Amino acid sequence: MNPLINGIIQVQELTLLTGRAVRSITRQPRYWGEMFRQMDVLGVGSLAIVLLTGTFTGMVLALNTANTLQKFGVQNVTGQLVTTSLIRELGPVLTCLMLAGRVGSGIAAELGSMLVSEQIDAMRALGTDPIKKLVVPRIVALVTMAPALTVICDFVGMLGGLLISITLLHQPSSVYLASSRNAVDINEMIGGLLKPMVFGFIIAIVGCYKGLSTTGGTVGVGRSTTQSVVLASILVIVTDFLLSKVIISLLLQPN
Amino acid sequence: MGSALNAIEFRDVSLAFGERVILDRVSFAVRQGESKIVMGGSGTGKSTILRLALGLIKPDAGRIFIDGEDITHHTEEQMMEIRRKIGMVFQEGALFDSLTVYDNVAYRLREQHVPEEQIEPVVMRMLRFVDLEDAVVKMPNELSGGMRRRVGIARALVGNPKIIFYDEPTAGLDPITARTICELALKLRDLEDVSSIFVTHRLQDIEVLAHEYVIRDDKGNLIFEEEGERLCLINTKFVMLKDGHIIFSGTDEEIRQSADPYILKFFT
Known part of the structure; x- marks a missing residue:
C-alpha cells in the first residue's frame, strides 16, 4: 500500500480509537480495580528509572551551565536555571520519554500478544468491551501518574543540581536554594503539569492502538512494540513544542 | 424475522x-x-x-x-x-494468560457481578465436567495444549449457553x-x-x-x-x-x- 495512504489510515484509526476511549471513560462499567493496578504497574513501577533520570539530569545541568554562567559572573543563578529547565522542559519530556520506552512498549506488547492469541476476541465473546477493560484504565493510569512522576523527577533533579553546586562548584546551599525558589511560580507549575498529562495520554493511546492493530503473529507483536515507542516518542517531542508555544503565550507572558 | x-x-x-x-x-x-x-x-x-x-x-x-x-x-x-x-471455544483455548484457571472460568460471572459465593460452585461444576478439578489454581502456561482447550470449553459453558x-x-x-x-x-x-x-x-x-x-x-x-x-x-x-x-x-x-x-x- 502507498505509504501516504497507509499513514492517513493510521491517523484515522488512532483518532477513532481516541474517540471511543474518551467516550468510554464517561460510561459504565468502570474497572476501578484495573485502573489502580495499572497505576501501580505503569506508574510506581517506573519510579526507579525516573529517579535516576531526574537526578543525573539535574547534576549534569548544574555542571554544564555553571561554566557559562561564571563567564558572565552570575554563577549564583545556577539554581534558577536548573529548576526552570527542569520544570518547563526536561522534567516532563525526559520522564515521558522514559515512560514511552518502558510503559508504551509494554502496553503495545501486552495488548498485541493478547490480540494474536485471540484473548481480545475471547474477552468480547465473554461480554467485556476491551476498550473499557484494557484501554481506559491505561489512559487514566498514565494521565494521572505521568504528572506525579514528573514532579518527582523535577524534585530529585533540583537535589542533584544542589549536590553538584555544593561539592563541585563550591556554592553555599542557601544561594542555590534561594535562586531555585525564584524559578518556581504557579504558572510555571501549571505548565509543567499540563505537559505530562498530555504526554501520558499520548503514550497510552499510541501503545493501545499499536497493540490492538497488531497483525502477523509473534513477529507482528515485536513490530508493534517498536513502532509504539518510536511513534510515542516523536509525538511527545512534537507536542512538547506546540504545548510550549501555547503555555508561553497563555501563562508565561513577560510582565 | x-x-x-x-x-x-x-x-x-x-x-x-x-x-x-x-x-x-x-x-x-x-x-x-x-x-x-x-x-x-x-x-x-x-x-x-x-x-x-x-x-x-x-x-x-x-x-x-x-x-x-x-x-x-x-x-x-x-x-x-x-x-x-453463546459459548465460544477458541482454537488454542485463548485463555487469559494472566489469570488462573479458576479466574478464567469465573470470568464471565465476575463481569456480571455475580456474588463470589455463587461463582465457586459453578466454576467447580464446569471444571468437573471437563475433568480438570485438580488444575484449578494453575496458570494457563502450566497446562498442556489439551488441558488448555478443556479449560476453554469450561469457560465457554459458564452461564449455560x-x-x-x-x-x-x-x-x-x-x-x-x-x-x-x-x-x-x-x-x-x-x-x-x-x-x-x-x-x-x-x-x-x-x-x-x-x-x-x-x-x-x-x-x-x-x-x-x-x-x-x-x-x-x-x-x-x-x-x-x-x-x-x-x-x-x-x-x-x-x-x-x-x-x-x-x-x-x-x-x-
Whole structure:
C-alpha cells in the first residue's frame, strides 16, 4: 500500500480509537480495580528509572551551565536555571520519554500478544468491551501518574543540581536554594503539569492502538512494540513544542 | 424475522477483505439442538463464520440471525446481550494468560457481578465436567495444549449457553485428547440440547460426532453408543466450504455418497 495512504489510515484509526476511549471513560462499567493496578504497574513501577533520570539530569545541568554562567559572573543563578529547565522542559519530556520506552512498549506488547492469541476476541465473546477493560484504565493510569512522576523527577533533579553546586562548584546551599525558589511560580507549575498529562495520554493511546492493530503473529507483536515507542516518542517531542508555544503565550507572558 | 426454530441462520452472507473474497453469498441454518459440522481446507472462511455469528466482525452483505433475532446491524452493546447466549471455544483455548484457571472460568460471572459465593460452585461444576478439578489454581502456561482447550470449553459453558461454537478444538492434539473433546461436545449435544457449530477438518472428529451418541443409564452413568441399524443420528449435519462457497450441505450419509473430488479428498 502507498505509504501516504497507509499513514492517513493510521491517523484515522488512532483518532477513532481516541474517540471511543474518551467516550468510554464517561460510561459504565468502570474497572476501578484495573485502573489502580495499572497505576501501580505503569506508574510506581517506573519510579526507579525516573529517579535516576531526574537526578543525573539535574547534576549534569548544574555542571554544564555553571561554566557559562561564571563567564558572565552570575554563577549564583545556577539554581534558577536548573529548576526552570527542569520544570518547563526536561522534567516532563525526559520522564515521558522514559515512560514511552518502558510503559508504551509494554502496553503495545501486552495488548498485541493478547490480540494474536485471540484473548481480545475471547474477552468480547465473554461480554467485556476491551476498550473499557484494557484501554481506559491505561489512559487514566498514565494521565494521572505521568504528572506525579514528573514532579518527582523535577524534585530529585533540583537535589542533584544542589549536590553538584555544593561539592563541585563550591556554592553555599542557601544561594542555590534561594535562586531555585525564584524559578518556581504557579504558572510555571501549571505548565509543567499540563505537559505530562498530555504526554501520558499520548503514550497510552499510541501503545493501545499499536497493540490492538497488531497483525502477523509473534513477529507482528515485536513490530508493534517498536513502532509504539518510536511513534510515542516523536509525538511527545512534537507536542512538547506546540504545548510550549501555547503555555508561553497563555501563562508565561513577560510582565 | 428469522425462523424461531433456527438457533443460527446465515442468509446470503458475503465478506471480503480488500480484494480477497472470504465468503460469497453463504446461506445455512442450524436448528435448535442441532450440531453443524463445518468443513473445508484452511483459509476457506470456516473460522470467519464463527466470528461473524459472534458479531466480532460484520458482514459486507446478507443477514445473520441468532435465535430468530437479526444481529447483522447490532451495536457492540446490543451484541453483549446476544453473546450471553453463546459459548465460544477458541482454537488454542485463548485463555487469559494472566489469570488462573479458576479466574478464567469465573470470568464471565465476575463481569456480571455475580456474588463470589455463587461463582465457586459453578466454576467447580464446569471444571468437573471437563475433568480438570485438580488444575484449578494453575496458570494457563502450566497446562498442556489439551488441558488448555478443556479449560476453554469450561469457560465457554459458564452461564449455560444454548449455542456453542467450536473453532477447531482438536487441531494439533493427540487422538486420545481429541476424542475427549469430541465426547464433551457429544454430551452437550445429546444431554444438554445445545445447538452448535463445530469447525474441523479432522476425519476422526467427524467419525465420533456423526456416528456416536451418548445416553445416561438408570444409574446416571454416561454410555457412548455407536449408531446402528435401529438408530440414525439426525441432529448432526455437514456444511462443506470451498473458496467462500458452500459446496455441500446435508447429512453424513449424503456427504459420503458425494462424487465431488474436493469432498472425496476429505474422506479418503
